[in-house]
Amino acid sequence: xxxxxxxxxxxxxxxxxxxxxxxxxxxxxxxxxxxxxxxxxxxxxxxxxxxxxxxxxxxxxxxxxxxxxxxxxxxxxxxxxxxxxxxxxxxxxxxxxxxxxxxxxxxxxxxxx
Amino acid sequence: xxxxxxxxxxxxxxxxxxxxxxxxxxxxxxxxxxxxxxxxxxxxxxxxxxxxxxxxxxxxxxxxxxxxxxxxxxxxxxxxxxxxxxxxxxxxxxxxxxxxxxxxxxxxxxxxx
DNA sequence: ATGACACGTAGGAAATTTCCTACGTATAGT
DNA sequence: ACTATACGTAGGAAATTTCCTACGTGTCAT
Numbered sequence: 001x002x003x004x005x006x007x008x009x010x011x012x013x014x015x016x017x018x019x020x021x022x023x024x025x026x027x028x029x030x031x032x033x034x035x036x037x038x039x040x041x042x043x044x045x046x047x048x049x050x051x052x053x054x055x056x057x058x059x060x061x062x063x064x065x066x067x068x069x070x071x072x073x074x075x076x077x078x079x080x081x082x083x084x085x086x087x088x089x090x091x092x093x094x095x096x097x098x099x100x101x102x103x104x105x106x107x108x109x110x111x112x113x
Numbered sequence: 114x115x116x117x118x119x120x121x122x123x124x125x126x127x128x129x130x131x132x133x134x135x136x137x138x139x140x141x142x143x144x145x146x147x148x149x150x151x152x153x154x155x156x157x158x159x160x161x162x163x164x165x166x167x168x169x170x171x172x173x174x175x176x177x178x179x180x181x182x183x184x185x186x187x188x189x190x191x192x193x194x195x196x197x198x199x200x201x202x203x204x205x206x207x208x209x210x211x212x213x214x215x216x217x218x219x220x221x222x223x224x225x226x
Numbered sequence: 227a228t229g230a231c232a233c234g235t236a237g238g239a240a241a242t243t244t245c246c247t248a249c250g251t252a253t254a255g256t
Numbered sequence: 257a258c259t260a261t262a263c264g265t266a267g268g269a270a271a272t273t274t275c276c277t278a279c280g281t282g283t284c285a286t
Contacts, residue, residue, distance in 0.1 A: 048245050
């Protein structure tokens with residue numbers, strides 16, 4: 001059952017860039033934004049920034065709606081579900097690891113002053 | 114509080130490649146494996162595959178232990194916790210989206226034959 | 227010691243990504 | 257109509273990634 005977006009791993013590729021991850025966080029925290037408003041957070045020529053938006057768009061992570069002469073970008077969080085789904089089967093393994101660590105810390109607390 | 118691994122976004126960059134995501138899934142499902150055993154799943158020269166392992170290693174996603182003339186690679190799932198942490202603040206947004214979709218489907222079920 | 231096996235490293239070609247400076251298009255305001 | 261604003265596209269340089277073919281190192285088996 002396809003979640004909605006592009007079935008391949010474009011989402012993972014899109015998340016590889018710190019800039020693009022930050023854009024998603026901005027859209028999450030402040031709602032839909034124009035390109036100029038978003039670009040203001042990054043030291044980068046605007047066309048370069050537009051390219052990042054294109055990658056996010058093609059991954060289904062954002063959508064654009066035109067409003068007058070500006071385009072509002074909106075977070076499409078559903079596309080992130082692909083990542084969560086991929087991550088899920090790993091959860092029990094890092095949980096083991098973390099609880100092992102906690103046990104170790106508890107042991108140290110008890111044995112050493 | 115650093116989780117353990119490399120603080121920057123190397124984990125995200127490592128996950129950008131389908132090959133590397135598959136390696137992690139293999140290690141998760143079948144336990145620690147030698148390089149040759151892992152490489153058998155991919156149509157790629159072995160040195161190329163070694164490079165992928167290096168990226169995973171430097172991201173803290175796998176560890177290697179030498180055993181005789183082979184090296185066993187092991188999943189270090191704790192490094193994936195960085196991804197889960199990044200993902201968490203987005204969860205409520207895709208949940209909204211998915212439940213909106215469910216509401217819509219329910220509505221259609223009720224109204225249309 | 228000698229040969230086979232399991233790997234990594236070196237060096238490089240080809241593709242991709244990331245960034246830039248023009249330049250083009252569409253809308254808004256005068 | 258004319259200008260300014262908001263963006264994208266074109267084309268290209270530089271860096272990075274991805275893959276290759278040698279080749280080197282350490283380990284095991286004889």
